[in-house]
Amino acid sequence: MESLTAALTWENYDAVLFDLDGVLTATAKLHAVCWKQMFDEYLQQKSRERGEAFQPFDSDLDYRLYVDGKLRYEGVRSFLESRGIELPPGDPGDSPQVETICGLGNRKDKLVNELLAAGNVGVFEGSVSLVHHLRGQGIRTAVVSASKNCEAVLRAAGIADLFELWVDGKVAESLGLPGKPDPATFLKAAELLGVEPLRAVVVEDAISGVQAASRGGFALVIGIDRHGDAQALKENGADLVVRDLAELLPGKAGRT
């Protein structure tokens, strides 16, 4: 890992595609908290109905395995499947009260919006510094996020102007693109920038995200391990893993 980090030369690339939650902004935790609140309330109701013990949502493991990086309703479906619960898909317009995949997803989104409105959006300074550095070198930057709240988060964090474009959950829905771990959203961002995947780098913290980037044939997949996930990120497609993107700035890890 260290030698690859030290050998990284940004001039070899034309663009860097950044995931949002957990990579640029400290909003992965915000999502995890909302998923847990929504799923725990739902699982408690289910356990009462079924007369079974309540097994809460694990905001580390369940989040990482089933919802991190995925489109909202895919996250609901994937986690419920892990608990043997099948629900009708419903419709994105479903009210949060409705017991469908979309209804539950919208329940969680209501919580996300309450936290966003309360101003809970912090940035990772190391990430922002790296984006500034890349742009100073003429390297193109874009965001690829599953979140339909992507633009709101970028604006709340004050970093929207640092990116030429974003391919987010809204774009994926309007173009009918499958979410991560499918590479389609990353490939769309590269296409919109006019950059070959082989000249582009992807930065991701989610297992589904490094899988997507690896399947997309990108030049380099950088994993961010903020919680001791390094091995899982490598096994799923990361070429190198760092704890913070500040490690990739000139002068760090022996680079110039």
Ligand SMILES: O=P(O)(O)OC[C@H]1O[C@@H](O)[C@H](O)[C@@H](O)[C@@H]1O
């Ligand atoms: O519900 P949203 O805001 O469209 O976000 C979808 C997903 O976006 C991803 O970036 C997050 O990792 C997930 O936790 C989240 O569920």
